[in-house]
Structure formats: structure tokens, C-alpha cells
Amino acid sequence: SHTFSIKKRPQDLKDAVIHNLNVRGKRGNIVQVYPAVEYDFVPNLLNIATGDYIHFQWNGSNTNNKKFEGNGKAGTDRNNVVMLAESNFSEMSINVPYKPLLFGHYGTNYPTKITNSSFLGLSEDDITKLAHLGNKNGNDPLLNKAGTYFDLGPRKITKQGKYHYMCTRNNDFSNRDQKGKIVVSDFPVVYKMVGLQGGTIAIKSKAALYIPPNTLGELLSLQMTSWRTDEGNYWLKEKGKKLPIVEGFASDFILLLPVENFAAENTVHLSINLTDSDSDIISVYRTGEKKYGVWQRIVTEIENGVAHSHIKQGGVYIAVKEKSLDTITNVIIIVIMFIIALIAVLVYFYYKKSHPWLYTKNA
Incomplete structure (x- = not known):
């Protein structure tokens, strides 16, 4: 003994x-x-x-x-x-x-x-x-x-x-x-074993994952890592990938392991501290790919500078600032007006070249 x-x-x-x-x-x-x-x-x-x-x-x-x-x-x-x-x-x-x-x-x-x-x-x-x-x-x-x-x-x-x-x-x-x-x-890494009783794994001032009791069917080894945006952006470029069209990052990159589902039916609560909340629209995206190629938008609620999401899987998570609908609409209108003006100019010069007598002054 x-x-x-x-x-x-x-x-x-x-x-x-x-x-x-x-x-x-x-x-x-x-x-x-x-x-x-x-x-x-x-x-x-x-x-x-x-x-x-x-x-x-x-x-x-x-x-x-x-x-x-x-x-x-x-x-x-x-x-x-x-x-x-x-x-x-x-x-x-x-x-x-x-x-x-x-x-x-x-x-x-x-x-x-x-x-x-x-x-x-x-x-x-x-x-x-x-x-x-x-x-x-x-x-x-x-x-x-x-x-x-x-x-x-x-x-x-x-x-x-x-x-x-x-x-x-x-x-x-x-x-x-x-x-x-x-x-x-130089980026923090935390580990925790969580089982039937539930628990929380967190990186101070970065992110936290709360698993309610009776969510997991077995003991699970969890890992949470935080990457600065310059590091995360570097690895994206190394893979030749990029996030969907966004105005900028609103948090650090948060890596959760394992990538597979934590539980088949239940969800766990992920909260990510925002580094920049000065935007009309802030969304959280996730990828489970090693090459960071496919990003999925996650349903998110923003409260007091924290993005809250209910998730089932690990992976890489990031909060981003997205362009508002008004901004997107204005851009679309400007593009359409430019196309119309371009077509008008092309039509004008086409008719001027093919019908010169219409544009000749009387002597």
C-alpha cells in the first residue's frame, strides 16, 4: 500500500x-x-x-x-x-x-x-x-x-x-x-478534467467555458489556448486562408480541444471577452479544420463587453466586427450606380461611332 x-x-x-x-x-x-x-x-x-x-x-x-x-x-x-x-x-x-x-x-x-x-x-x-x-x-x-x-x-x-x-x-x-x-x-494554455459533475475552464480576462452538470457522459480532458490576433492572423495567412469579410477582430483567437462534440444533445456555454466592442455588429465564428478553411457563424449575444455563445464542439473561435447592413447597402448602391454610369458612357460612344450623322452640326 x-x-x-x-x-x-x-x-x-x-x-x-x-x-x-x-x-x-x-x-x-x-x-x-x-x-x-x-x-x-x-x-x-x-x-x-x-x-x-x-x-x-x-x-x-x-x-x-x-x-x-x-x-x-x-x-x-x-x-x-x-x-x-x-x-x-x-x-x-x-x-x-x-x-x-x-x-x-x-x-x-x-x-x-x-x-x-x-x-x-x-x-x-x-x-x-x-x-x-x-x-x-x-x-x-x-x-x-x-x-x-x-x-x-x-x-x-x-x-x-x-x-x-x-x-x-x-x-x-x-x-x-x-x-x-x-x-x-507567450500565450496562455490551461488544462482541466471535467466529468459528470460539470465545471469551468477559463483563461483570465480572455475566455471561459462553462459545462453544466450532467452534460458530459464521461471524463473529458479539455485544453484552452489564447492566441493574440497578430499570431492568429499570421497562421491564417500561412495556410492561405482568411475569415469572412469583416471590419476587424474583436477578441483574441480561442482554441478549444478536443475539436469533436463535447456532448451529442447538450450544449456548453462559451464566453469570450471582447478587446474591441466599438461596432454595430459583433459575431463569433468557429472553425474545426486544421487548415482554417471553413468558418461557421455562431449565434451570439453581446453583454457588457462579453460575447456569449452556446456550443457543442471545440475548435478555434474568434469574435469579429462585421459591417452593418446600412454600410453594405450603401456599398451595393454605389457599385450599381457606377455600373449604370459605365454602361451609359459605353452606349454613348458606341452610338456616336456607328451613327456619326446624328452628332454632326448643320452647316
Whole structure:
């Protein structure tokens, strides 16, 4: 059996976004550990925003089956985090404004030197602790002297990039490795598990999704991301797509995952904070396509600077300012008048050329 304790959130981090990064799995190969799994980081892909915190912590034991496969002292499991080494070969570089810098190559199985590491912008002391688990001498490559529990504490992440890392102990360089990826960007990302009891997932001052109780038939992992309009517009242009004819954006782009239906019959409530409500008509559009090609207009109510919509699916949502009917009507009238005038001029010159005597003055 196992016991665990739950610590109170530090008072100075009361309003901070903290992401736990843990370890799951057992010592052994995939057959020996079944129905569990081999060692893995949880989550092994973590998307966070600059200014968020990561809390590295995990637990191990000394009572695993000593006959099971593994590295280090038999019967024990230990984990650490070290950034992967860079690639030994050059790859094609594409200059993309919003593409994060890469740190460590996911295809390698070797760690980078701690002294050369720029992992998450952490201090050298923290990087050393993650690698050696508190052993200051560093003369313990298999981590046999380390304790079963490790807790780095919450650390604020301020350096953007895509970071690839590994555990140096649970690595056979062939059929077994333990790797992870952390993506740090300047737009916020939140995760939440919501089930039968319902719940809310929100990005402060950006958007919120409220799911009433008894809406979902099963536990659902939700993700909400906010893109600035310049970022969203950039990706639209990259795909060669654009929104329907609009005057401008009225909110940030809001990405909701998963894209498929949340529930077959019920709807959930999406509210998007408007960044610009100075327009007669504000509408919300959605696309579920990866190429952002087809946009659907969503029924929306505007109240106190917030756009409210009832939806059934994830996808990309954006509030836009649309031209009023009066403006559209005036444009149509001007175009029609221009066409009529053009036709009149063409007819005049046609008759003048084909019937010159009608336009000749008497001598």
C-alpha cells in the first residue's frame, strides 16, 4: 500500500498557474509491468505560458521485483531530468516569426552537459538538482544514492522555447527510454478534467467555458489556448486562408480541444471577452479544420463587453466586427450606380461611332 500527503499552496503563489510534472510507471519491461506501463513523464508533453510555474516532483520505491529489467540497483526506481543534447547533423531551418526556439533534439538519446544547459531558463543550481537529485558530488551516474522522493518546488518559467529532456537512468539507448517535451510560449494554455459533475475552464480576462452538470457522459480532458490576433492572423495567412469579410477582430483567437462534440444533445456555454466592442455588429465564428478553411457563424449575444455563445464542439473561435447592413447597402448602391454610369458612357460612344450623322452640326 502507499500513502501520500497534500501540501497547501504557498501563500505567495496563491494566484499563480502551477503545472505538476511527475513520473508514472514501474520498473521492468512492458511485459513485466503489465497492466501498468514502463517509466514515463506525466505529462510527457506540457504546453505552458511564460510566467507559469512548473513543479517537478515524483516518488519512487525500493521494493520493486528484483528480477525485473531495469537500470541501477535491482528492485529500485529513480528518475531525473536532463535536457537532451543537440543534433549531430544540421536540419533545414525555416524562419517563422512565432515558431519557438528548439532546445535539445528529441531524436538523440544523450544528455547535454549541465554547464551548457539552458533548460527552461532555470538556475544552474536547479538544473544540477534535477540531474543529480541533490547529490552535490555528482558521482552517482545511476542515482543509487538518491532518495525515493524528489521535490524541486514550484519554479517560475520565463524563457520561451521547445525543450526536449530525458531521464539518464531509465535509458537503454535502444528499446527503452524516458523522454519528455515542454513547450513554453507567450500565450496562455490551461488544462482541466471535467466529468459528470460539470465545471469551468477559463483563461483570465480572455475566455471561459462553462459545462453544466450532467452534460458530459464521461471524463473529458479539455485544453484552452489564447492566441493574440497578430499570431492568429499570421497562421491564417500561412495556410492561405482568411475569415469572412469583416471590419476587424474583436477578441483574441480561442482554441478549444478536443475539436469533436463535447456532448451529442447538450450544449456548453462559451464566453469570450471582447478587446474591441466599438461596432454595430459583433459575431463569433468557429472553425474545426486544421487548415482554417471553413468558418461557421455562431449565434451570439453581446453583454457588457462579453460575447456569449452556446456550443457543442471545440475548435478555434474568434469574435469579429462585421459591417452593418446600412454600410453594405450603401456599398451595393454605389457599385450599381457606377455600373449604370459605365454602361451609359459605353452606349454613348458606341452610338456616336456607328451613327456619326446624328452628332454632326448643320452647316
